[in-house]
Amino acid sequence: MLYFSCDYAEGCHPKVLEALTESNLVSTPGYGEDQYCEEAKKKIRDYIKCPDADIYFLVGGTQTNQTVIDSMLSNYDGVVAASTGHVACHEAGAIEYSGHKVITLPAHEGKIDAAELKDMLETHYADASCEHMVNPGMVYISYPTEYGTLYSRSELEAVSSICKEYDMPLFIDGARLAYGLAAQDDLTMADIASFADVFYIGGTKVGALFGEAVVFTRGNTPKHMITQIKQHGALLAKGRLLGVQFGALFTDDLYMEMGRHAIKQASIIREDLRHKGYQLFMENPTNQIFVVMENETLKAFGEKVAYGFWEKYDDSHTVIRIATSWSTSDEAVNELKKIL
Numbered sequence: 001m002l003y004f005s006c007d008y009a010e011g012c013h014p015k016v017l018e019a020l021t022e023s024n025l026v027s028t029p030g031y032g033e034d035q036y037c038e039e040a041k042k043k044i045r046d047y048i049k050c051p052d053a054d055i056y057f058l059v060g061g062t063q064t065n066q067t068v069i070d071s072m073l074s075n076y077d078g079v080v081a082a083s084t085g086h087v088a089c090h091e092a093g094a095i096e097y098s099g100h101k102v103i104t105l106p107a108h109e110g111k112i113d114a115a116e117l118k119d120m121l122e123t124h125y126a127d128a129s130c131e132h133m134v135n136p137g138m139v140y141i142s143y144p145t146e147y148g149t150l151y152s153r154s155e156l157e158a159v160s161s162i163c164k165e166y167d168m169p170l171f172i173d174g175a176r177l178a179y180g181l182a183a184q185d186d187l188t189m190a191d192i193a194s195f196a197d198v199f200y201i202g203g204t205k206v207g208a209l210f211g212e213a214v215v216f217t218r219g220n221t222p223k224h225m226i227t228q229i230k231q232h233g234a235l236l237a238k239g240r241l242l243g244v245q246f247g248a249l250f251t252d253d254l255y256m257e258m259g260r261h262a263i264k265q266a267s268i269i270r271e272d273l274r275h276k277g278y279q280l281f282m283e284n285p286t287n288q289i290f291v292v293m294e295n296e297t298l299k300a301f302g303e304k305v306a307y308g309f310w311e312k313y314d315d316s317h318t319v320i321r322i323a324t325s326w327s328t329s330d331e332a333v334n335e336l337k338k339i340l
Contacts, residue, residue, distance in 0.1 A: 002332055002339070005306040006205075007176065007287060007325035012245070013207040013258060019248040020209075020241065028240045031226070032057055037243030043250040044201065044213060048193040054216040056225060057242035061175045062091050063234035064200050064212045069138060070098040070232065071222040072169055072198070077137025079171075080117065082107035084146050086173060098232075101134045109282060110145030114158035121166050139163050142173035143192065143199075144180040148288035153186050160195040169197035169220065176287065178206045178259030178326075183285040193217050203245060207258045207326045211242040258326030262287040265324040265333050272337045281310070281319045289322040304339050 003009045011017070028034035041055040058064045065087050069079050078101035081088050087095050088102045095102050105112045105120060117139065124130050139159065144150055151159070163170040172192060174180075177199075181189060192199055197218050203211040222228060229235045236242060249255045266287045273280065273291060281290035292313050293301065298320065301307070308321035322336075 001306055002336055003306045004322045005308045007323045008205045010327045012209040013326060015254055016208055016245050016248045019244050023244050030237050030239060031235060032239030034240040034243060036240045036247055040243045040246040043247060047189060047250055049190040050193045050217055054221040056214045056229060057239060058212050058214055058229060058234040059210060059236050060204060061212055062094050063232055064214060065091060065173060066094045066098050067229055067232040067234050068171055068198055068214060069095055069100055071228040073100055073137045075099055076135050078103045078134040079138045079140050080105060080136050081140040082110060082112045084110050085140060086142055086146055087140055103136055109149045110147035111149060111151055114162055118162050138169050138171055140171045144176050144286045147282050148284035148286040150180055150184055156195045172196040172199035174200050175202035176205050177202050178255050179262050179287040182256060182259030182263045207249060208245040211245055213246050262324045262326055262328060265328040268333055269322060272340060276340055287324045291320055291322060292317050293320055
């Protein structure tokens with residue numbers, strides 16, 4: 001069976017595992033108060049050219065999204081997101097569970113439109129009854145989006161500008177950040193840091209066993225952040241495990257090297273699909289490929305390839321996701337091409 005269902009099917013990059021093994025018997029303080037976490041934070045600050053950034057290591061993506069949103073919002077605030085955004089669709093109601101409504105805007109290939117965001121905010125605050133409504137307190141976007149699409153520099157600038165105008169933090173979900181940055185040449189991680197009030201660098205889907213690095217960029221770290229992380233079940237007692245991993249990810253450009261590998265493999269598969277006449281559900285340049293497949297064909301395909309179900313296309317076709325990752329081998333790509 002070939003596994004193309006997601007980008008976190010394997011364990012971790014060998015260099016990450018090597019770093020974990022080398023540090024395994026070193027005694028350290030708990031909860032991230034160790035030298036490995038401090039070294040990793042310094043590497044990240046240097047990489048994003050943000051020397052004053054506050055960085056915290058959390059255990060996973062859902063915990064990260066819930067913790068960041070809940071810690072930065074008041075109890076009467078909601079978070080604005082695309083209708084297809086991860087916090088709106090695939091977090092099992094984690095944001096609402098913490099008491100914050102997800103206020104959705106139409107999704108345009110997974111992205112929110114800056115003009116529609118401004119119109120929504122203008123309409124909200126022009127309403128004499130707005131004090132009786134959930135207050136839009138934050139904007140959430142992901143890079144890449146759920147559909148593997150990317151905001152351009154101008155689109156990010158526009159959304160960031162509106163957030164500043166309305167004094168709302170912009171939160172960028174970077175669970176697949178390396179794959180997004182590797183798929184274009186217009187933005188760097190330092191640019192992401194300049195646009196966002198808070199963002200996170202995904203490790204779980206990009207070569208780590210687990211873990212995400214949350215970066216507060218503007219001296220806007222919520223009070224008692226460690227306490228809040230712990231309340232949300234996102235604080236690891238053996239926090240050094242996260243520091244060791246991110247230290248390895250940000251050594252010798254490994255993080256972006258893995259991103260570029262996944263994009264190269266996805267590009268090969270995408271071109272093969274086009275050549276063979278398959279219909280792509282949505283064009284995007286990243287590591288997630290969305291294909292419309294006839295249901296009968298899909299039955300035989302699924303016997304050999306683990307894929308991700310996305311949505312029903314019509315009564316006889318289904319949209320599936322094929323995802324590459326840092327670990328997708330040439331052999332797996334060639335075998336997939338034979339099956340296709």
